[in-house]
Amino acid sequence: xxxxxxxxxxxxxxxxxxxxxxxxxxxxxxxxxxxxxxxxxxxxxxxxxxxxxxxxxxxxxxxxxxxxxxxxxxxxxxxxxxxxxxxxxxxxxxxxxxxxxxxxxxxxxxxxxxxxxxxxxxxxxxxxxxxxxxxxxxxxxxxxxxxxxxxxxxxxxxxxxxxxxxxxxxxxxxxxxxxxxxxxxxxxxxxxxxxxxxxxxxxxxxxxxxxxxxxxxxxxxxxxxxxxxxxxxxxxxxxxxxxxxxxxxxxxxxxxxxxxxxxxxxxxxxxxxxxxxxxxxxxxxxxxxxxxxxxxxxxxxxxxxxxxxxxxxxxxxxxxxxxxxxxxxxxxxxxxxxxxxxxxxxxxxxxxxxxxxxxxxxxxxxxxxxxxxxxxxxxxxxxxxxxxxxxxxxxxxxxxxxxxxxxxxxxxxxxxxxxxxxxxxxxxxxxxxxxxxxxxxxxxxxxxxxxxxxxxxxxxxxxxxxxxxxxxxxxxxxxxxxxxxxx
Amino acid sequence: xxxxxxxxxxxxxxxxxxxxxxxxxxxxxxxxxxxxxxxxxxxxxxxxxxxxxxxxxxxxxxxxxxxxxxxxxxxxxxxxxxxxxxxxxxxxxxxxxxxxxxxxxxxxxxxxxxxxxxxxxxxxxxxxxxxxxxxxxxxxxxxxxxxxxxxxxxxxxxxxxxxxxxxxxxxxxxxxxxxxxxxxxxxxxxxxxxxxxxxxxxxxxxxxxxxxxxxxxxxxxxxxxxxxxxxxxxxxxxxxxxxxxxxxxxxxxxxxxxxxxxxxxxxxxxxxxxxxxxxxxxxxxxxxxxxxxxxxxxxxxxxxxxxxxxxxxxxxxxxxxxxxxxxxxxxxxxxxxxxxxxxxxxxxxxxxxxxxxxxxxxxxxxxxxxxxxxxxxxxxxxxxxxxxxxxxxxxxxxxxxxxx
Numbered sequence: 001x002x003x004x005x006x007x008x009x010x011x012x013x014x015x016x017x018x019x020x021x022x023x024x025x026x027x028x029x030x031x032x033x034x035x036x037x038x039x040x041x042x043x044x045x046x047x048x049x050x051x052x053x054x055x056x057x058x059x060x061x062x063x064x065x066x067x068x069x070x071x072x073x074x075x076x077x078x079x080x081x082x083x084x085x086x087x088x089x090x091x092x093x094x095x096x097x098x099x100x101x102x103x104x105x106x107x108x109x110x111x112x113x114x115x116x117x118x119x120x121x122x123x124x125x126x127x128x129x130x131x132x133x134x135x136x137x138x139x140x141x142x143x144x145x146x147x148x149x150x151x152x153x154x155x156x157x158x159x160x161x162x163x164x165x166x167x168x169x170x171x172x173x174x175x176x177x178x179x180x181x182x183x184x185x186x187x188x189x190x191x192x193x194x195x196x197x198x199x200x201x202x203x204x205x206x207x208x209x210x211x212x213x214x215x216x217x218x219x220x221x222x223x224x225x226x227x228x229x230x231x232x233x234x235x236x237x238x239x240x241x242x243x244x245x246x247x248x249x250x251x252x253x254x255x256x257x258x259x260x261x262x263x264x265x266x267x268x269x270x271x272x273x274x275x276x277x278x279x280x281x282x283x284x285x286x287x288x289x290x291x292x293x294x295x296x297x298x299x300x301x302x303x304x305x306x307x308x309x310x311x312x313x314x315x316x317x318x319x320x321x322x323x324x325x326x327x328x329x330x331x332x333x334x335x336x337x338x339x340x341x342x343x344x345x346x347x348x349x350x351x352x353x354x355x356x357x358x359x360x361x362x363x364x365x366x367x368x369x370x371x372x373x374x375x376x377x378x379x380x381x382x383x384x385x386x387x388x389x390x391x392x393x394x395x396x397x398x399x400x401x402x403x404x405x406x407x408x409x410x411x412x413x414x415x416x417x418x419x420x421x422x423x424x425x426x427x428x429x430x431x432x433x434x435x436x437x438x439x440x441x442x443x444x445x446x447x448x449x450x451x452x453x454x455x456x457x458x459x460x461x462x463x464x465x466x467x468x469x470x471x472x473x474x475x476x477x478x479x480x481x482x483x484x485x486x487x
Numbered sequence: 488x489x490x491x492x493x494x495x496x497x498x499x500x501x502x503x504x505x506x507x508x509x510x511x512x513x514x515x516x517x518x519x520x521x522x523x524x525x526x527x528x529x530x531x532x533x534x535x536x537x538x539x540x541x542x543x544x545x546x547x548x549x550x551x552x553x554x555x556x557x558x559x560x561x562x563x564x565x566x567x568x569x570x571x572x573x574x575x576x577x578x579x580x581x582x583x584x585x586x587x588x589x590x591x592x593x594x595x596x597x598x599x600x601x602x603x604x605x606x607x608x609x610x611x612x613x614x615x616x617x618x619x620x621x622x623x624x625x626x627x628x629x630x631x632x633x634x635x636x637x638x639x640x641x642x643x644x645x646x647x648x649x650x651x652x653x654x655x656x657x658x659x660x661x662x663x664x665x666x667x668x669x670x671x672x673x674x675x676x677x678x679x680x681x682x683x684x685x686x687x688x689x690x691x692x693x694x695x696x697x698x699x700x701x702x703x704x705x706x707x708x709x710x711x712x713x714x715x716x717x718x719x720x721x722x723x724x725x726x727x728x729x730x731x732x733x734x735x736x737x738x739x740x741x742x743x744x745x746x747x748x749x750x751x752x753x754x755x756x757x758x759x760x761x762x763x764x765x766x767x768x769x770x771x772x773x774x775x776x777x778x779x780x781x782x783x784x785x786x787x788x789x790x791x792x793x794x795x796x797x798x799x800x801x802x803x804x805x806x807x808x809x810x811x812x813x814x815x816x817x818x819x820x821x822x823x824x825x826x827x828x829x830x831x832x833x834x835x836x837x838x839x840x841x842x843x844x845x846x847x848x849x850x851x852x853x854x855x856x857x858x859x860x861x862x863x864x865x866x867x868x869x870x871x872x873x874x875x876x877x878x879x880x881x882x883x884x885x886x887x888x889x890x891x
Binding site: 073094248249251252253255256259260385387391472473 | 499500502503504505506509510520521538539541542543546564651652
């Protein structure tokens with residue numbers, strides 16, 4: 001049989017255009033012009049603030065050439081500035097209706113409703129700001145990559161964060177006129193950790209100083225990104241929903257890098273301990289003498305990254321979140337799979353709060369507890385990978401378990417911002433907390449130790465001593481595959 | 488004992504990102520708090536989930552005699568060892584791509600043509616394989632009418648399917664696949680059946696994105712039991728607004744010539760009339776004054792069993808020459824299409840002389856041989872060599888057979 005044609009389910013990317021897209025950019029001259037003038041600025045940003053001195057590296061990257069299962073994962077060596085960042089939306093669902101809030105059941109909006117313009121723009125800008133921010137946070141990491149495989153994974157994360165920025169900029173420029181164009185410029189002007197023009201969210205101004213932090217970041221913080229995208233994918237504003245749905249497919253790679261990255265660190269530590277007949281995980285100096293990262297330090301990293309990321313969910317009880325939900329702009333995690341009326345006007349949700357120096361469980365209107373619920377879902381979602389890590393440890397015969405700290409530990413935003421709470425959930429005085437802080441969070445010395453391990457390993461098929469080899473290669477490549485050609 | 492190749496996910500590598508579950512077009516993948524698993528009852532091995540998986544956990548297969556249940560898979564911390572069953576034991580199942588399924592049916596239907604078949608030079612370009620078993624088009628039934636008389640045994644239905652706003656370009660002579668829901672007694676999904684489109688390319692109603700089918704309810708006796716054909720009974724029982732899984736379009740050669748000087752000889756019995764209803768209607772709507780002749784030989788047992796008998800009779804004989812032939816009329820000798828063709832030997836011979844003549848035969852296999860003999864006899868009487876003419880017609884895309 002001879003020919004296939006495109007249909008709604010298979011939307012082809014127009015690669016002849018400067019900006020690959022499946023949104024029929026060619027027919028919207030104004031939008032096309034706006035994006036074409038933004039693109040050189042984006043490249044300038046990439047070269048200035050993206051992966052440092054990597055312009056000539058040829059990286060084995062996955063590029064989306066379509067949004068159908070067979071088209072979105074094409075692998076090949078690419079120089080990153082030549083990566084085809086484009087605008088790809090999940091296929092339109094005919095007859096889609098708004099799944100929640102007061103507009104539930106009405107046809108999904110194809111244009112921005114005037115009354116929610118400011119709200120929507122803000123949400124898109126905040127989401128968009130995190131994408132380039134994480135690229136900036138990670139810009140020096142390739143210098144200390146533990147292998148070419150890991151370097152490639154870092155770059156894949158980076159280019160996809162870049163594409164997610166494109167996705168948000170498309171929405172701003174297409175639907176928000178002049179304001180949108182200005183916001184799009186602003187996304188390229190702010191810089192992570194810059195005193196004068198920092199990125200919007202706190203956690204995105206923290207540096208990613210080492211590879212363990214990178215893996216923790218991709219596991220815990222990108223998972224926040226996944227939860228946020230999932231909630232936005234429910235949106236009544238259809239273009240936002242479709243953008244986020246396709247971004248989620250890519251986000252899965254970031255989860256993978258984090259979960260397997262931490263998992264491989266744990267594997268290597270356990271293997272080294274067994275080889276040296278060390279059974280007590282708290283013999284920290286002895287374990288470190290093996291050139292691997294001891295498990296208690298890994299736990300401290302978990303404590304840090306979980307607590308910082310939990311702050312990203314915002315105040316647990318929030319009028320803003322209630323408004324967004326009620327307006328049909330941002331739903332809950334897996335909204336369509338939740339069995340309730342999706343309007344929440346008469347429902348309550350139990351939130352942990354602090355009253356008279358104690359934790360209390362309080363039923364609050366479910367609408368205002370949208371963030372609390374998303375945070376609870378996030379904490380549950382984090383546990384899966386932690387269970388896998390613990391299996392590795394128990395298989396190695398070592399008595400140690402990685403756990404998530406109490407929800408209130410080390411929080412700077414929300415219900416627990418004014419209390420000092422231990423990892424076990426005990427409210428203590430500020431002094432006591434500070435005196436024990438280094439039992440829970442990495443000290444400078446811990447950081448220095450981790451930093452001391454960050455020696456690059458760029459030999460094909462080889463891995464730094466503190467991390468195990470992956471179980472399978474990217475796209476089923478063998479161990480000797482040259483994932484990055486450093487020219 | 489036959490074996491199957493079961494699709495499994497490696498729980499040690501999977502990161503539970505949900506991409507596979509989201510990607511699967513038929514919801515064969517599910518999960519609990521620990522593992523993502525593939526339901527062997529549903530999975531068709533379309534492989535859509537393979538590339539999007541960020542970990543490679545998805546690409547695992549075990550050859551088994553007894554498939555692992557969902558409960559077993561949920562309990563795994565790692566994949567079970569290979570059982571060492573030989574690849575040769577794996578039975579071929581309908582899990583092959585549906586294009587192959589359709590191809591196989593069409594290959595049999597076109598055996599009467601033998602050799603390489605090409606479409607008429609002026610045929611419109613067909614689109615094929617837009618929808619398949621893994622990703623079918625969901626059509627809606629817009630109408631279902633019995634078109635044979637109530638008092639006759641033959642139960643033939645005219646079914647109109649609406650495709651809403653979905654892309655589904657079909658041409659007269661093409662077929663579409665229908666996938667009956669459910670599984671057979673062996674637990675396998677029912678085979679797809681192909682049905683010829685009975686409406687022209689611009690829809691059953693002009694300008695509407697719909698198409699019609701002509702389907703006969705298959706009922707037969709086997710080992711003393713009355714058997715009902717699964718697909719045909721499913722289709723004939725469809726109610727208005729029911730949803731139907733459709734694949735295709737299929738077929739790239741049995742297509743009508745589009746130029747006005749083409750003569751079209753159409754020979755059919757029973758539901759074989761479907762493509763000719765489509766072609767005739769296209770000519771009626773868009774080429775009513777075409778100089779090329781339309782000649783229809785249409786056989787049935789009685790007028791009551793001849794689908795579309797009423798509407799056909801209304802067609803102007805200037806526009807189409809109708810030869811309706813009946814084999815079971817009371818007090819009449821049996822007459823078959825080939826008999827009528829012999830009676831029209833002169834006019835047929837004249838048409839066969841012309842390079843503008845196209846022959847299409849559609850119906851039961853038995854009819855094909857009779858028609859071929861009739862052509863042969865007609866040629867003999869007129870000092871023509873049928874084998875030579877047939878060969879020439881074939882190589883120029885002017886002789887087409889579709890039988891079942």
